[in-house]
Amino acid sequence: MSGAGASAVPPRQEGVGAPLPRKEDDRLMRGRGQFVGDIRLPGMQDVAFVRSPLAHARIRAIHVPEAYRDRVFTAADLDGVQPIRAVSGLPGFKASEQPVLATGKVRQVGELVAMCIAPTRAEAEDIAAAIVLDLEELPAIHDMLAAREPGSALVHEHWGDNVYLETLVDIDIASALDAPIKVSRTIATGRQCMAPIEGRGTVVHLDHRLDQVVVHTASQMPHIVRNGLAECLGLEQGRIRIVSPDVGGGFGYKAILLAEDVALTWLALRLGHPVRWLEDRREHLTANANCREHHYRITAYAERDGRLRGIDCEATVDSGAYSAYPFSACLEAAQVASILPGPYDFPSYRCRTWSVATNKCPILPYRGVARTGVCFALELVLDAVAREAGIAPEVVREKNLVRPEQMPFENITRKHFDSGDYPQALARALRAIDVEGVRARQRASEPDGRRIGLGLSIYCEQAAHGTSVYSGWGIPMVPGHEQASARLTPDGGLELRIGAHSHGQGLETTLAQVAHEILGVPVARTRLVHGDTAMTPYSTGSWGSRVMVMAGGAVAAACETLRDRAVRIGAYLLQASPEACHFAGGHVVGPSGDISLEAIARTWYRRPQDLGPDTDPGGLEVTAGYKPQRDSGTFSYAAHAVVVAVDPDLGAVEILDYVIVEDGGTLVNPLVVDGQIYGGLAQGIGTALYEEMRFDARGQPLASTFADYLLPGAAEVPMARIDHMETPSPYTRFGQKGIGEGGAIAPPAALANAINDALAPLGVEMLHSPVTPRRIVEAVLAARTGAEPAREAA
């Protein structure tokens, strides 16, 4: 206890809004992180999988050399193991059954056929190489549009077609059809792979004391993995413990139950010793991490001044061979229909979508999920409207953006925008990029023959959307209240527990800041426990840019209860009534003195004899649940503006300037937010210009290393200029909004629009991401000769 004066010194600012460097970086930047690949267990053996070399084939036989009989496992061995089923409750959805190891036929290159175990991965690969598959090749379905046609070969025969789900929303499109401007485009985004630095990996061992199978796996959602494993293996949940240690980037690829997880868990139970599988980059690229492939036929109806009358769209998503757990094969396409209108307000809308099965890896939700595709489609068609109407692209956007006085705003698909000033974001981006300066430079020709282009793109990112949204999808995972635990240690430190996972988001720092805001415990003395089903409350995990809103709210709620209990204990120790005391700077302050949280914790744990008779027996450990006032999601948004120089003869694109005006509501840690934006931007540049997993007509993926699958590197990612607006969400604890995905949403559209702005005088318009040098040169030459460029460009 000290005099009242001492507590008047404010603590170092570490609460909500402080730009603290990330605590976790100390270990991560020094190479002291502990990833699945760092785990060494006595007796551990390695698994290599035999994977299908064909996209579509009937399995006639699997020949296993006699010498390896006891080290190779196929579907025939997996007694009682259920296939992975990720259904959707949307009407008409056709479910797929993804066998853990292939049965009957294989439906994608890389599908698991057999599992080989040996003391080392190299030896396991030697065994895998000795196994001979007798396959009868079937026609591969590799083109989602052809797959929709009657008479196509079938991925799942009993469906009768290749469509997981078809949806239609029509909101009075008829009344838009007489608009004076009508612009139609066919727009497509390439298939991509997520490419986190760390791939997937799973180490499984048995804990006989607890009668548990312990699964160490790089996951964004350990509790959901436990659900899935229990369903597939028929195990009681209490017999499964999932540990997700340090994870080297997720981006959605680690929000998936992989068949490998199920297979490894089964294998550990069967063999009794620890087993390990570490995904290599070839498996990652060719067998697992597919995302993004959309196709749009989109028409915009507008007035001559650029005001939109309506949008009409047919969208197809290549969902691949199986419905991935838990998000399902239709999340992406069905989401297209609901989010295509973006941040714009217009009266008529129609969107038909198809989620199509093909002989490719299942499509998985990648940072931004469907938003990157819809932003690409809508923003490109808005620029086409601008060119058709002869007005500047920014004018079309100014005419149609949701206005601040409309907030909260319900848009045409009944998305509830919580707050924001979209026109201001655009205006600030235009000012920062210096539109007039760029236009002047554009008019004066470049000495090297390159052409200058300016591109814009605006999006909104619905984040942390909860029960009311996901219950409608009817998928295996519906988020409810998010829970967090807060516990004071006997020496006054703080432990927080969340069921979500931090793998680059900086939650070990930012959630400590949230706790600091309430309890004043130094961030350095606050530890975040996460990634372990045995030690954390249930959570659907880290996805949908939800954790800062949901776990942030839950941590605050837990800390508030903890604070109230501490105040009561402190008041007793100060011999004051609780009503006469308040909490400030980590102290309970009474009329004539104060007492630190540390002293209160010491009393509760070590000197209970000093506690009053009415002390709350719950003590200094609290689990609290949280939902925002509305769970329809926060709406963060940004305006991106980019200037490029395009070499029309080689198709090279150089980014000269990049501006991002972002509104993430209250920023809990602006440094972390900037990091999220920069990282997302790098991935968005990859989507825009470099990354593409192509397939040949037999469904063979055409890249198996990073020599063929191009990622942007340091030289390709500019130092973007970020400007923050902070319009708080009225519904969340601190006004914070989810911002984790936004950086990856806008760049493909902004860059393609910039390239199109540069090349418009040549009669060239690029409508397919990635906008590769090859595609640009092809279009430039075609425009010169007056021919149409080939439809499927390299």
Added chain:
Amino acid sequence: MKPSPFAWERPASLAALLDRLATAQGGVKLIAGGQSLGPMLALRLVEPDLILDITGIDELRQARVAGETLVLGACVTHADIEDGRVPDLTGGALQRVASAIAYRPVRNRGTIGGSLVHADPAADWVNALMALGAEVEIAGPTGRRTLPVERFVTGALEVALGPAEILMAVRVPALPPGAAWGYVKHCAKIGEFAHAIGAVRLEPGAGRGRAVIGAVEGAPVLLADARPLFGGRIGPDFAERFEPGAAQAALAAAGMADPVERHVHVTVLARAVAQAGKLPLSHVPEAA
């Protein structure tokens, strides 16, 4: 992605290496920097029984000037050249090529001999050394021989090297005074393998020159006599006289059917010519 089992030896002398090559059974691969062989082993695209590491042979790491010829041992790394640790007779041409090969970690380990023997059509040395008129020195059971690079590189990943032979050194002729050099490559991003390479070594005084169009399907397209690219004559005004149509024709004759590919390759060659002639286009980035 783990290699299949192989034996590994590191002979200490050329004689020991040649002896081992002559006697070894099964598949044998030599390794120096391992920048191409390493990934190929990991992907099991090659599954040798024996790998002979040649970096312990001192002779292969030497570089020297012999009259008007620069002799670079096969195990000289790209970084050795980039950093100027070896002599130069090309007015910095080799150094500039070396400094733009892939990424620095690759240049630290990758060797000039390894790159040539691997003979990836998009590799810098395959194209640059052919344009410079370099030769390779080969040692084998029956002694030594030399070949011009264009006769050594016979196709994509194919070279004229017998099973018991090794590439000892590269012999680069000096770039004479007044000679012009241009080298431009086009990559989708920095460090990536080139999609097109153009290289010219022109002697306007003597009225002769060589040109290479590379990063094509097979061996580079070499115009050992580049005069047709310049209206039949290579003089001080060569840059103004460059005829893209002649390059187009050469590529069509070499079997490049895709007009987009031809356009890109001719553009890159034109920029190499402009660079050699110090025309304004020369400031277009090399890895544009």
